[in-house]
Structure formats: C-alpha cells, structure tokens
Amino acid sequence: MINNDMSVRLAKASHIAAQAAELALAYFNRRDEIQVSSKKVQDFVSQADVAVEQFIRAQLAEHFPQDGIIGEELGGTLTGAACWVIDPIDGTSNFLRGSPLWGVSLGLVEDKKPVIGVVSLPVLNEQFAAESGKGIFRNGQTFTRDSRFGDVQIVSLGDSSDDKLDEAAAFYQGLRAADWSVQCYRCTTIGMVFAAKGITDGHLQRRTTLWDIAGGAVLCQEAGLETVVSFGSENIRDLSVAAGTASLMTTVRTLWDLKPRS
Structure with missing residues (x-):
C-alpha cells in the first residue's frame, strides 16, 4: 500500500x-x-x-x-x-x-x-x-523507530571478503570490550533495516559497496540514527558505513576514524 x-x-x-x-x-x-x-x-x-x-x-x-x-x-x-x-x-x-x-x-x-x-x-x-x-x-x-530497552546494547557488524582480518578482529574485540553484543547477519540490508527498526542500536561496516547501502542508509538516517557514509579509493566498490544511536557512535569513535577516506 x-x-x-x-x-x-x-x-x-x-x-x-x-x-x-x-x-x-x-x-x-x-x-x-x-x-x-x-x-x-x-x-x-x-x-x-x-x-x-x-x-x-x-x-x-x-x-x-x-x-x-x-x-x-x-x-x-x-x-x-x-x-x-x-x-x-x-x-x-x-x-x-x-x-x-x-x-x-x-x-x-x-x-x-x-x-x-x-x-x-x-x-x-x-x-x-x-x-x-x-x-x-x-x-x-x-513509522517511528522503537527506542525501548536502550540499555540492551546490540550492534550488527557487516563483513567483507576484502576485510583485513587483524583489523576486523581488533574492531570486534573493541566493541565487545565496551559491552556491546555483536550480531552478524551476512546481509548489509538486513543490518541497516534492523537498526532503523530498533532491533539493534546500529549497523557498522568498514568495507562495503554502494549497492549494499544505498537503500538502507536513508532508512537509518530518517529513523533518527547518525549515519556516516564514506567513499574510498575504488568509488562504488569501496565504501564504509556507520549508522547508530548516540551511545553506539560514541563507542565507535574510540575505535574507528569516521572521516571520509581518501
């Protein structure tokens, strides 16, 4: 409808x-x-x-x-x-x-x-x-994002076959050390929709593509989440995305420089 x-x-x-x-x-x-x-x-x-x-x-x-x-x-x-x-x-x-x-x-x-x-x-x-x-x-x-139970800290983490595994492991460890439970759905779209719905506090992906995030980024933004999309050197095949609540993004910034990559 x-x-x-x-x-x-x-x-x-x-x-x-x-x-x-x-x-x-x-x-x-x-x-x-x-x-x-x-x-x-x-x-x-x-x-x-x-x-x-x-x-x-x-x-x-x-x-x-x-x-x-x-x-x-x-x-x-x-x-x-x-x-x-x-x-x-x-x-x-x-x-x-x-x-x-x-x-x-x-x-x-x-x-x-x-x-x-x-x-x-x-x-x-x-x-x-x-x-x-x-x-x-x-x-x-x-639709209004469900913001109840904010003390239950859950974030989804996207992955890529192009990830540097040592960096990915360190990032995961940093989130867990900050008391965040981490989900991996193997689907960027699901990660971003669940963040926009309020099922999780946000979605983080250090390596993704434009087609993976073009739809979901606007959903997260309009749901009230801070949403940072950065293009890398390979243009449409090399992006990052971070979308999350204020609490999550405060943690993320201690682990990840969210400035656009050159």
Missing part, C-alpha cells in the same frame, strides 16, 4: 521494489532449480539476482528515463547526477541457504549522497521506504 504522504518518486520506487520482491520470492521458493555462480570467495550470484535486476532496470528506465542506473550485477557509472542504485538480492548466500534474512534494495543517489531508499524483505513481508527529510514508512504507513 502506498501512502499519500510519499512523494511521487518515492511512491513509484516503492511500487517497483514491491514488484521486484514478488519476483525474488518466487525464485526463493524454487531456489533448488536456479543457476548459481561465484564472483569471488563467498560472493555468489544467482539467476535470480540477474532477473530481478533486469526487471528493476526496465521499470526505472520507463518511469525515470532521465536518471542513471547502477546495479550490482550489470554495472553502471556513478556521476553527480541522480542515479538509481540496485541490489537485486542483498544476502544472496542467505537466500540460497533458505534464510529469510535477505532483501531487495533500491536507492537514489545524488552527488554521492543517498536521498531515497526502499528495502523490501520478501520473506518477512515488510517494506521500508524513506526520503531525506521526509521520514520513514513501513508497508506504506508512517
């Missing part, structure tokens, strides 16, 4: 993501039949990823022909102009193993800043949508 308080652009993006989620869920329910290949160690792509991205691209080209498009599977180039960023199935490993913790992510980036985000979680039957400065919606209804 689309809320009349949404902008036309956000409403259309939500509709496209919902349709893509239905397609992705159909593949999930017959995933033993689909073709799978590996891009690199523990980084998989399936027939479903490609089909869902192709569907979203076609819809975006029809409704927003003036905008650029970048997708995880079919590429694209980021400029300062408006550009839609697609992760057709974030959490492909979870998807293939039958976990419900995966999602379809669609974000609009302008001048390297995510300004619209839509994330659909098909198995969980939830969609979250947000636009900078205009709040957040859950399944078409205005």
Whole structure:
C-alpha cells in the first residue's frame, strides 16, 4: 500500500521494489532449480539476482528515463547526477541457504549522497521506504523507530571478503570490550533495516559497496540514527558505513576514524 504522504518518486520506487520482491520470492521458493555462480570467495550470484535486476532496470528506465542506473550485477557509472542504485538480492548466500534474512534494495543517489531508499524483505513481508527529510514508512504507513530497552546494547557488524582480518578482529574485540553484543547477519540490508527498526542500536561496516547501502542508509538516517557514509579509493566498490544511536557512535569513535577516506 502506498501512502499519500510519499512523494511521487518515492511512491513509484516503492511500487517497483514491491514488484521486484514478488519476483525474488518466487525464485526463493524454487531456489533448488536456479543457476548459481561465484564472483569471488563467498560472493555468489544467482539467476535470480540477474532477473530481478533486469526487471528493476526496465521499470526505472520507463518511469525515470532521465536518471542513471547502477546495479550490482550489470554495472553502471556513478556521476553527480541522480542515479538509481540496485541490489537485486542483498544476502544472496542467505537466500540460497533458505534464510529469510535477505532483501531487495533500491536507492537514489545524488552527488554521492543517498536521498531515497526502499528495502523490501520478501520473506518477512515488510517494506521500508524513506526520503531525506521526509521520514520513514513501513508497508506504506508512517513509522517511528522503537527506542525501548536502550540499555540492551546490540550492534550488527557487516563483513567483507576484502576485510583485513587483524583489523576486523581488533574492531570486534573493541566493541565487545565496551559491552556491546555483536550480531552478524551476512546481509548489509538486513543490518541497516534492523537498526532503523530498533532491533539493534546500529549497523557498522568498514568495507562495503554502494549497492549494499544505498537503500538502507536513508532508512537509518530518517529513523533518527547518525549515519556516516564514506567513499574510498575504488568509488562504488569501496565504501564504509556507520549508522547508530548516540551511545553506539560514541563507542565507535574510540575505535574507528569516521572521516571520509581518501
């Protein structure tokens, strides 16, 4: 359901993501039949990823022909102009193993800043949508982050096959030493949605990609979390993200320099 308080652009993006989620869920329910290949160690792509991205691209080209498009599977180039960023199935490993913790992510980036985000979680039957400065919606209804039980300190930590393991281990140890319980969902989208919902205090990922965070970053921002997105030297394939409550971010800053990387 689309809320009349949404902008036309956000409403259309939500509709496209919902349709893509239905397609992705159909593949999930017959995933033993689909073709799978590996891009690199523990980084998989399936027939479903490609089909869902192709569907979203076609819809975006029809409704927003003036905008650029970048997708995880079919590429694209980021400029300062408006550009839609697609992760057709974030959490492909979870998807293939039958976990419900995966999602379809669609974000609009302008001048390297995510300004619209839509994330659909098909198995969980939830969609979250947000636009900078205009709040957040859950399944078409205005949504407020659950901030109860803040003394129960939980953070999700993203990982990457490109992580430097000694640095990753030190960061994890620092969080645990500061009395934070740490979750790892193997899906950046899930980590950011759970932070925006209030299931966790935030999501931290020192190495990620633009398609992993373009949708979720806006959700976290509009849920009231401090959200820091930094581009690295490899542009769309080398970002970091930290989104969290004030308490979490105070701890994070003792362990991690959040200034944009050169």
